[in-house]
Amino acid sequence: MAEAAKTEVIKKKAGPAHPSGDKRFKLLEVTMKRHQFRSDALIEVMHAAQELFGFLEVDLMFFIARYLKLPPSRVFGVATFYNLFSLRPKGEHTCVLCTGTACYVKGADALLDAVEKLAGIKAGETTEDGKLSLVTARCLGACGIAPAVVVDGTVKGLETPDSLVQQLKGWLPNG
Amino acid sequence: MDRHELHELGDKERRSRPRLRIRCCTAAGCLSANSQAVLDKLKHAVAAQGLEDEVEVCGVGCLRLCCEGPLVQVDPQEVLYQKVSPEHATPIVGALLGGSAGVTQGDPKSPFFALQSSVVLDNCGFVEPERIESYIAADGYQALAHALHEMEPGEVIDEITRSGLRGRGGAGYPTGVKWSMVAKHAAARKYIVCNADEGDPGAFMNRSVLESDPHKVLEGMAIAGYAVGASHGYIYVRGEYPLAIERLKIGIKQANKMGLLGSRICSLPFDFTIDIRIGAGAFVCGEETALMASIMGERGTPKPRPPFPAETGLWGYPTLVNNVETFANVPGIIRRGAAWFAGIGTEKSKGTKVFCLTGKVKNTGLVEVPLGTSLRHIVEDIGGGCPDGKVKAVQTGGPSGGCIPEDLLDTPVDYESLTALGSIMGSGGMIVMDDKNDMVDVARFFMNFCMDESCGKCIPCRAGTVQLSRLLTKIIDGRALNEDLKRLEALCGMVKETSLCGLGQTAPNPVLSTLRFFRHEYVSRIKPPTNGRPKPKVPAASADDGVYTPF
Numbered sequence: 001m002a003e004a005a006k007t008e009v010i011k012k013k014a015g016p017a018h019p020s021g022d023k024r025f026k027l028l029e030v031t032m033k034r035h036q037f038r039s040d041a042l043i044e045v046m047h048a049a050q051e052l053f054g055f056l057e058v059d060l061m062f063f064i065a066r067y068l069k070l071p072p073s074r075v076f077g078v079a080t081f082y083n084l085f086s087l088r089p090k091g092e093h094t095c096v097l098c099t100g101t102a103c104y105v106k107g108a109d110a111l112l113d114a115v116e117k118l119a120g121i122k123a124g125e126t127t128e129d130g131k132l133s134l135v136t137a138r139c140l141g142a143c144g145i146a147p148a149v150v151v152d153g154t155v156k157g158l159e160t161p162d163s164l165v166q167q168l169k170g171w172l173p174n175g
Numbered sequence: 176m177d178r179h180e181l182h183e184l185g186d187k188e189r190r191s192r193p194r195l196r197i198r199c200c201t202a203a204g205c206l207s208a209n210s211q212a213v214l215d216k217l218k219h220a221v222a223a224q225g226l227e228d229e230v231e232v233c234g235v236g237c238l239r240l241c242c243e244g245p246l247v248q249v250d251p252q253e254v255l256y257q258k259v260s261p262e263h264a265t266p267i268v269g270a271l272l273g274g275s276a277g278v279t280q281g282d283p284k285s286p287f288f289a290l291q292s293s294v295v296l297d298n299c300g301f302v303e304p305e306r307i308e309s310y311i312a313a314d315g316y317q318a319l320a321h322a323l324h325e326m327e328p329g330e331v332i333d334e335i336t337r338s339g340l341r342g343r344g345g346a347g348y349p350t351g352v353k354w355s356m357v358a359k360h361a362a363a364r365k366y367i368v369c370n371a372d373e374g375d376p377g378a379f380m381n382r383s384v385l386e387s388d389p390h391k392v393l394e395g396m397a398i399a400g401y402a403v404g405a406s407h408g409y410i411y412v413r414g415e416y417p418l419a420i421e422r423l424k425i426g427i428k429q430a431n432k433m434g435l436l437g438s439r440i441c442s443l444p445f446d447f448t449i450d451i452r453i454g455a456g457a458f459v460c461g462e463e464t465a466l467m468a469s470i471m472g473e474r475g476t477p478k479p480r481p482p483f484p485a486e487t488g489l490w491g492y493p494t495l496v497n498n499v500e501t502f503a504n505v506p507g508i509i510r511r512g513a514a515w516f517a518g519i520g521t522e523k524s525k526g527t528k529v530f531c532l533t534g535k536v537k538n539t540g541l542v543e544v545p546l547g548t549s550l551r552h553i554v555e556d557i558g559g560g561c562p563d564g565k566v567k568a569v570q571t572g573g574p575s576g577g578c579i580p581e582d583l584l585d586t587p588v589d590y591e592s593l594t595a596l597g598s599i600m601g602s603g604g605m606i607v608m609d610d611k612n613d614m615v616d617v618a619r620f621f622m623n624f625c626m627d628e629s630c631g632k633c634i635p636c637r638a639g640t641v642q643l644s645r646l647l648t649k650i651i652d653g654r655a656l657n658e659d660l661k662r663l664e665a666l667c668g669m670v671k672e673t674s675l676c677g678l679g680q681t682a683p684n685p686v687l688s689t690l691r692f693f694r695h696e697y698v699s700r701i702k703p704p705t706n707g708r709p710k711p712k713v714p715a716a717s718a719d720d721g722v723y724t725p726f
């Protein structure tokens with residue numbers, strides 16, 4: 001009991017929240033503290049973690065589990081359940097292809113085929129050189145300009161396979 | 176803030192408005208076409224001409240005709256500019272002084288606009304979503320103040336019941352009944368949850384409401400809180416909607432500051448706080464029990480009902496779950512009365528519904544019509560019909576719905592009529608398909624969606640959707656025999672009957688409805704039995720076809 005209290009004090013006083021000394025862990029700890037280390041804030045914490053680190057590394061998930069007093073399996077379980085959490089690093093560039101109904105009706109599968117072929121990867125993967133991640137999404141809310149894609153954060157509408165490939169040129173291993 | 180102050184603030188805001196108003200859409204659709212730059216340039220242009228005192232430039236929510244965005248509307252002249260780019264800003268401002276801007280103009284009196292009615296979207300495109308004063312000037316928070324001052328909680332519930340409002344999240348459960356169930360349970364704590372997980376891929380009604388008029392939803396939630404005796408609410412928003420999240424955050428902060436949310440609302444002993452929870456990309460989290468699991472930081476897997484959330488919800492307390500659009504209807508009903516609302520729509524389906532009209536149709540965007548309007552009216556008169564080709568079918572209800580063929584387009588859009596056709600109202604996605612769309616492929620598209628999104632908790636849904644998708648592929652590839660078609664139908668029935676939650680129970684709907692109305696597209700692909708030679712056995716289930724016979 002006394003021992004536990006002592007480590008608690010040390011944790012609070014001493015700087016780094018993580019042995020690596022990486023400041024981002026400290027920031028994450030602040031977020032967790034704001035949620036009073038409540039285990040039901042797990043998803044908020046993981047959103048914050050992904051924003052800080054880009055993806056959820058195993059070590060990071062252990063870190064979260066320890067602070068929220070959760071079994072690591074629970075953290076891992078949540079991380080793998082939701083599509084927005086990524087367990088692998090993203091590429092330098094990202095192309096999000098909408099495969100929602102409106103885009104499907106307007107030919108989104110032709111876009112996906114074209115990019116998959118030239119990138120040599122499937123949706124959800126990153127090219128070997130780490131240049132391009134290809135992601136699919138179910139509706140970007142831009143159905144009015146379907147088929148829609150997001151290239152590095154910018155939404156583009158009314159795409160054709162040619163126009164899309166043109167934009168991704170230089171990032172495609174087979175292109 | 177009390178009622179008097181609310182009125183004064185509204186008056187002040189209205190009085191301070193110059194005669195001329197330029198409204199520029201800053202909802203997601205137009206933003207993706209660079210409308211923020213258009214807005215900035217318009218402000219610059221007005222300043223450059225020294226017109227700041229006469230002209231107000233404001234960023235508003237969705238102006239509805241998304242396919243022609245960015246949209247800019249000038250009042251009171253009612254000029255609508257389409258496909259505006261930043262360079263057009265100066266000519267548009269110049270045209271205020273006379274002359275033409277030389278920018279493509281739309282007609283705000285065209286059928287697309289003229290044939291719509293506005294209840295949920297009445298502020299949409301008019302109020303500035305990031306300024307609470309703008310909402311207050313449009314009679315915002317009056318309904319909350321009225322309810323708190325003049326009505327008992329029970330009276331609020333009666334009013335909602337009499338209005339005939341039904342849930343807009345899909346199933347159409349009577350809202351008043353749901354509220355009274357939550358009110359009835361005595362508990363130390365109760366929760367209000369707003370379902371903004373809008374999972375239907377190809378629909379963005381809820382998103383538009385949140386981005387265009389967030390305060391209306393917040394006000395609706397607070398009224399619900401008062402009615403059922405809850406003092407805490409959550410809005411569960413899809414992670415894919417960053418702008419809606421941002422505007423909700425701003426809205427909650429402003430309302431808290433003005434004493435319209437938080438503690439002692441309108442200086443009365445009623446507290447109501449709202450928190451945002453952000454989804455992480457799982458369709459099944461739109462289902463209410465899964466949604467609550469997700470709010471509590473767990474995997475979003477559904478639970479069998481009963482117990483219903485109204486009894487045992489968040490952390491075991493009674494919880495009211497309603498859709499965004501359901502809440503958005505509430506302030507209007509309280510302000511204008513149940514009778515007014517009940518006067519719109521049909522006998523069993525009251526009020527209006529917002530649809531997101533997309534696919535092979537000329538005018539794509541947001542459409543609000545009274546319930547009971549025919550599909551043909553929506554698709555052909557408002558939507559302007561198919562640009563090239565002929566309308567073949569209209570899909571409603573997303574992955575839980577079905578395809579309605581062209582010859583049945585005169586069906587009125589209400590809960591019962593759509594259900595009778597094997598589709599559902601759903602949350603409001605309406606996707607038009609033309610003769611180039613292959614209906615078996617459409618069925619497979621939705622099945623693949625359900626397969627990807629199945630949470631995996633129950634076997635009929637987890638394994639059934641995979642089998643169904645493979646059978647559909649087999650049919651599309653022309654490898655299927657007649658038995659496969661029978662198997663497809665039997666399996667649809669099984670998945671429908673035995674799945675745990677709505678996802679699995681409705682996943683076969685797109686298949687069943689296309690089988691019902693477009694059966695020939697399935698049958699024409701079936702391989703004829705080989706005559707003469709010994710009849711080949713049904714091919715042994717290869718791993719790829721994975722056909723597993725449950726019967």
Ligand SMILES: Cc1cc2nc3c(=O)[nH]c(=O)nc-3n(C[C@H](O)[C@H](O)[C@H](O)COP(=O)(O)O)c2cc1C
Nearest residue numbers: 342343344370373374461462463497498501677678
């Ligand atoms: C698989 C599945 C997905 C759902 N998705 C949504 C959704 O995105 N938005 C929504 O409001 N309701 C959704 N629902 C319905 C909710 O479970 C719930 O009935 C609804 O939020 C109740 O609100 P209402 O009475 O206002 O319609 C979904 C249901 C199922 C089974």
Ligand code: FES
Nearest residue numbers: 098100103140142
């Ligand atoms: S379906 Fe692609 S943006 Fe909506």
